[in-house]
Amino acid sequence: MTVQESTTAAPDAEERTSRVSADAIWRLPVTVCRITDFLGERASAALLERAVAAAYGALAPSTVDGTQVIPKVRRSRSGLLAVPELLEAIDEVLPAVERTLGISCADTEPSYGLNVHNDGDFYRAHQDTRGVGYSANRLLTFVYYLHRRPRPFLGGELRVFDVALPLDSGRAGKWEDRTWQDWEPEHDSIVFFRPTAWHEVRKVECPSGRPEDSRFAINGWLCARPALPSARDDVDPLPRTFKN
Numbered sequence: 001m002t003v004q005e006s007t008t009a010a011p012d013a014e015e016r017t018s019r020v021s022a023d024a025i026w027r028l029p030v031t032v033c034r035i036t037d038f039l040g041e042r043a044s045a046a047l048l049e050r051a052v053a054a055a056y057g058a059l060a061p062s063t064v065d066g067t068q069v070i071p072k073v074r075r076s077r078s079g080l081l082a083v084p085e086l087l088e089a090i091d092e093v094l095p096a097v098e099r100t101l102g103i104s105c106a107d108t109e110p111s112y113g114l115n116v117h118n119d120g121d122f123y124r125a126h127q128d129t130r131g132v133g134y135s136a137n138r139l140l141t142f143v144y145y146l147h148r149r150p151r152p153f154l155g156g157e158l159r160v161f162d163v164a165l166p167l168d169s170g171r172a173g174k175w176e177d178r179t180w181q182d183w184e185p186e187h188d189s190i191v192f193f194r195p196t197a198w199h200e201v202r203k204v205e206c207p208s209g210r211p212e213d214s215r216f217a218i219n220g221w222l223c224a225r226p227a228l229p230s231a232r233d234d235v236d237p238l239p240r241t242f243k244n
């Protein structure tokens, strides 16, 4: 090789710092743990009856961040429903869910409610960690589904978006680059995922419009308990009279 040749090759090698295209997008599917026939025939039927009764009672328009009703983002109704049997079942599968999602839910408490989607209802793409302060404490999302059979509505799939980030960290990601997986809101099934995952509820078509024909979901989170004051914060080391 001549000197001439080696000096012409060098600048080219320096310019090409990476073989990876500047347009490359890093894609990661988001893990969803889904369990079907979760509570069994009898317990799920009993829970459905309570959910239907609640749908005939006092439900309020669902809020987006705990306070605001924003109809172009979310259209459904929500209310309270005690579900001790569901919480106990969740506790039983929690170790496997934690292992699968790579999270720890030690020292958490559940926060949950009933969401009812009827004709035309939906919830646009969102993360469960955005919004009022407490949502940052959410470590695990769970959604348990109930409906009459045959399923009296169409749509209402849970769409969970894959991660799609430009490898070049200086470039902004585009929403259109995202791929996704849809999950059927099948009666007596439950899904678990990280609250940071982007997800949405596809529009529901419920031709009868009857409350009992709705898509019912018990949706909640395991939330980190607020930190207790530590011993140092709690105990005053000096009697007040010694302080300035």
Ligand SMILES: O=C(O)CCC(=O)C(=O)O
Pocket (backbone or CB within 6 Å): 115, 123, 128, 143, 157, 158, 185, 199, 200, 201, 217, 219
């Ligand atoms: O009902 C579902 O499938 C999900 C509901 C949801 O994403 C939420 O309430 O934050």
Ligand SMILES: [Fe+2]
Pocket (backbone or CB within 6 Å): 126, 127, 128, 199
């Ligand atoms: Fe959500």
